Amino acid sequence: MLHAVIMAGGAGTRFWPASRVDRPKQLLDLTGDGTMIQATASRLGDLMSPERILIVTNERLIEPIQQQFPSLPASAIVGEPCKRDTAPCIGLAALLVARHDPDAIMVVMPSDHVISPESAFQSAIRYGAALVADSADKIVTFGIQPKYPAETFGYIERGDSLTSDAEAPPTFSVARFREKPKGDVAREYFESGRFYWNSGIFIWKAKTILDALRRHEPEMFAHLEAIGAAWGTPEQAETFTAEFTAIRGKSIDYAVMEHHQDVAVIEAPFLWDDVGNWQSLQRLNDSDLDGNTVLANHLGIDTQQCIIKADDDHLIVTLGMREVIVVHTRDATLVADKNREEEIREVVKQLQANGWDAHL
Structure with missing residues (x-):
């Protein structure tokens, strides 16, 4: 079954003074369509039932997020004891999802993007999930057609075309992930026509991402396994704090995406904005x-x-x-x-x- 993981641990410091530690960007209404995190959850539509949505945030935001999602059970909101970047966040989420659904397919997304129309987003997720379901080890991500040579986004360089259905969005193998470039390099990427902005939205099987973390980040994975083993026991809180704090933070791009062999990028058929600053x-x-x-x-x-x-x-x-x-x-x-x-x-x-x- 398809599950959603919403990453909501960011501080949103570029939106100070509206964004604060107890009310960061994802909890603000910046567009008039509800808060950023509420819009993210609403965008999922009927892709999955509410019990298959997991929000991972930091522990001080559990209560304000619960206030924004009163219908979600307490177990659907997990608060990290400290900030350790996206790879540990995603690994923990995959372990928790796999406990209840070992064959789960996960769509992982940040909580602070603006995407429209919702129908195009949902269709793209269904298409990506079908690609993952048909492959033992595939990871799917979404690339955004760049509008200008941005220096604040990571980039994805596309490889060979994988599109076989004329009605499907253009899909390519991933040649390389590139970090945020300087001006001249960003201009080169933009003018080449081979690069997308990295949306930070991923689809994979829970088993696939856990196997990748076990292979590429064994020390991190060992800490996550210890947390998973204690989950639901009287030792959960103490183990969670001790083991998660001991992890060396790393982004999922560095930990997995730059090493994984079977990655496809779908050219996003929706409008996207990461709402990264006041502009x-x-x-x-x-x-x-x-x-x-x-x-x-x-x-x-x-x-x-x-x-x-x-x-x-x-x-x-x-x-x-x-x-x-x-x-x-x-x-x-x-x-x-x-x-x-x-x-x-x-x-x-x-x-x-x-x-x-x-x-x-």
Whole structure:
């Protein structure tokens, strides 16, 4: 059967001050369609019943996520004791899914993407799941046609065509996974026509990913096996904390995808945005005649190409502003040059260094 794993442990620091440690990006409504994680779960439609959805997050977010999904059982939300990247997260999820369904096929996805239309997404998942079901060792991922030479995404270089059905989306073997490139390299990838953005969405059999982790990351897998053995026993909490903390964090791309031989990439037949920073709001919302994206009570005078966001009815007035981000929350306000948006992460680091934990 098909199961969904939603990875929801990210901190979303580039969305400070709206995103905080107890209410990160995935728990925010940034698009007007509910919170990011609610939209992710809703997007699954009738692909699987709710009892086959597993959310993996960090332990401090269990309660707020339960509040957003009151119909899900407590066992459907797993809180990691510490951050260890995507490979341990996925390995743990695969162990838990396989306990109840040894033949499970898993679709694994981040909790903070915007994808439309939902019907195209669901059709693509069904197609990918069928490819996995027909192969003992296949892993499927989804590639996004690049719109510009992005330096903030990983890339997938496609190989030979695997498409045999004229009605199916273009499907290729994966030649290589590439890390986030510098400007000239990103431009080369973009112009070649052979590269996709890496969506971070995967389909595989639980057994396949567990075997791959056992083979390529034996030390990590040993810790995960110990957690699985204690799951559901009185020793679960203590073992989970001790063993998971001992894992060396690693992404699933480094741990498995760069080594696995049978990987297919499907050219995504849906629109995708990873909503990685405040400028994403300009792609997802209409702008006014001056190019401003306004999600607030705002008076703009001689203001162009700005992003204005507030959580309440607080009035924001801008005068003579160009390419600026202004985000107002109850206890913090950000004013930043749009061209230096990546440095918002440094703001969070400075707050940590100064001990201003109330604003994190």
